[in-house]
Amino acid sequence: MTTDFAYLNAIGTAVPPHDVHDAFITWANRRVEERARPLFARMAARAGIAHRWSVLPGVDGASAVDPGGFYAAAMPGTAARMAVYAREAPELALAAVAALQERVGLDGITHLVVASCTGFVAPGIDQIVAARLGLPADVERLLVGFMGCYAAIVALRSARHIVRSDPAARVLVVTVELSSLHLQDDTAVEPLLAMLQFGDGAAAALVTADARGMALGQPFAANLPDSADLIRWAITDTGFAMHLDGAVPGRIGTALGEPAFVATITGGTTPADLFWAVHAGGRSILDAVQSALSLPADALAASRAVLADNGNMSSATLMFVLARLLADPPQARAGVALAFGPGLAAEGLALRFAT
Known part of the structure; x- marks a missing residue:
């Protein structure tokens, strides 16, 4: 049996507790060439961003770029960044799932689709999340990796295909990104403005054949x-x-x-x-x-x-x-x-x- 319809029933979202946007602007303004600072300040003010959130804490309420923070002394290596990803990405993903559970029941999940492009770990985020949620061992998993900003579409499209082919399917879709793990040692305006855009966040959604949402x-x-x-x-x-x-x-x-x-x-x-x-x-x-x-x-x-x-x-x-x-x-x-x-x-x- 198949169905023509799949529905995005509900979504839960989560962000980490550390607001880093203003701290980043201060840090970047110190690094950019003095003659370029007015341009950077003008573009930062026009960005339409007031807050960005990070899993990286500072010391005594400061940010990760301040003394004692993750980026304070030197740019950490990729291994150190991936260690943080392996620890923090599942936690943020599960916080989004918990927010979803406040809106809809998650019993009987048959499929798990996870999208993330800001880190690598094996066993993957999909396996870690499935285990932490106590999903059955035979839950079907799909990890959408390194596709960037449109990966949510790919994840939802995959969930749609699953539900249309099996109307009894209940697909949990999770997207989780820790963009703040990838601060770079740049001083030019263009890369700093690119980094100014990005923050951390996670979302979880339920896709089924139930006509809701x-x-x-x-x-x-x-x-x-x-x-x-x-x-x-x-x-x-x-x-x-x-x-x-x-x-x-x-x-x-x-x-x-x-x-x-x-x-x-x-x-x-x-x-x-x-x-x-x-x-x-x-x-x-x-x-x-x-x-x-x-x-x-x-x-x-x-x-x-x-x-x-x-x-x-x-x-x-x-x-x-x-x-x-x-x-x-x-x-x-x-x-x-x-x-x-x-x-x-x-x-x-x-x-x-x-x-």
Whole structure:
């Protein structure tokens, strides 16, 4: 037996307790060349971010970049960073699952899909989470690794495929990212502004055939031509170095200016008639999407709120946006989930509220 429908029933979210955004700005401002400080300050103020959270504590209430903190003396090696990931990523993921359990029962989980791109550990996060939750040994697991900001779409799409092929399936989807483990020893404005975007967070969701929440509709995927080098990660001896090119928003805007591409992601519906769950990759990216699609002023309010409160949490970010939309449904009943990431690739899903 199969079904045509899979539903995102509920989402729980979690962030760690340490707000590092202001401390990072102070740290970065000391490092950037003096003549570039006005530019950095201006761009930081325009970022649309008020808070970013980290699993890394400081000493006596200070941050990880202050004396005694993780980054105080020198940039730690990748092994030290991965040791923190192995310890802290499962804890944050389980906090998100606990938040989900406040909204929906998690009995009878048959599948576990986990997305993460900010660390590696084996046994994997999927196995650790499954064991800590006491899931049965025969639960089917899928780990979506190193796909970056659009990995939430890939995880939800996978859950959709599972439920549509087996209506009795109950799929737990988890996204967890510890981006703050990858601070780099840079002094140039562009990489510092890229690092200024990222924070830690986790989300957990239940996907089933029960008509509750949002129906997960037709997925879509596309690589934007001539853009492969615009977003990329490099694994270095001192963590994962993110490259986020300043040309990304313009390239996204160009793609969304192409009628055929817009028709692919909207199914031919006028964009302004849909609700939008857009990955909050940065203010300039949200501005590019809003401008290119001629969306109303408040169309991306949920994405901008997540950016302000949390920054870019890579794969977890879109889940936070969807959680806000579930909690405060927009007037439109049909919508689109859209995320951009390494490649430069776009991934998404059609959405529709169940009631």
